[in-house]
Amino acid sequence: NAGVTQTPKFQVLKTGQSMTLQCAQDMNHNSMYWYRQDPGMGLRLIYYSASEGTTDKGEVPNGYNVSRLNKREFSLRLESAAPSQTSVYFCASHRGYEYEQYFGPGTRLTVT
């Protein structure tokens, strides 16, 4: 099992450009999450998908959109990147609330 995979690993964007971060899990998990991690701010939830076909906003959703493409894949889109979106983005998944949550290796995004 690869677990949770994310692409790309690194990305540099100019202000106003768009991009999609990809996430996939091969553990047949129901729920998937997108977080950002910033120094001094810790991990903050952007969006989540409790099950295939549903998505909901987390703590910091502004400037982002998500798509739960199927049970395996959950993508995060930045329509018009801003320097404030420079961060490390993590995707995570779990089978249910009573189970462990697993994280991907992260995408390091810089917006200039």
Place this chain on the structure above:
Amino acid sequence: KQEVTQIPAALSVPEGENLVLNCSFTDSAIYNLQWFRQDPGKGLTSLLLIQSSQREQTSGRLNASLDKSSGRSTLYIAASQPGDSATYLCAVRPGAGGTSYGKLTFGQGTILTVHP
């Protein structure tokens, strides 16, 4: 709103020492609590998951305890090694009844350095 605090923020110990990392949370209505390890530039690795009905969980040299009523958890690392150097994060999954139900709330982490 659930808040999670980890003390100390940083800890430096000599190899072989037993150590304790602390995590406290403000709302005791939790579903479970999970401890993670994060190496520099890497993702989070799950260490231990404690359900709200449990008092402790053990994995190798790691032991995590949970006192839900007082809002505290500790991670005990026995016979520390340089390879244990990492940031340790505690995360609480709130229970039913609130808007944050089911979504992990993270502490800021404890940066652990074990020197030879």
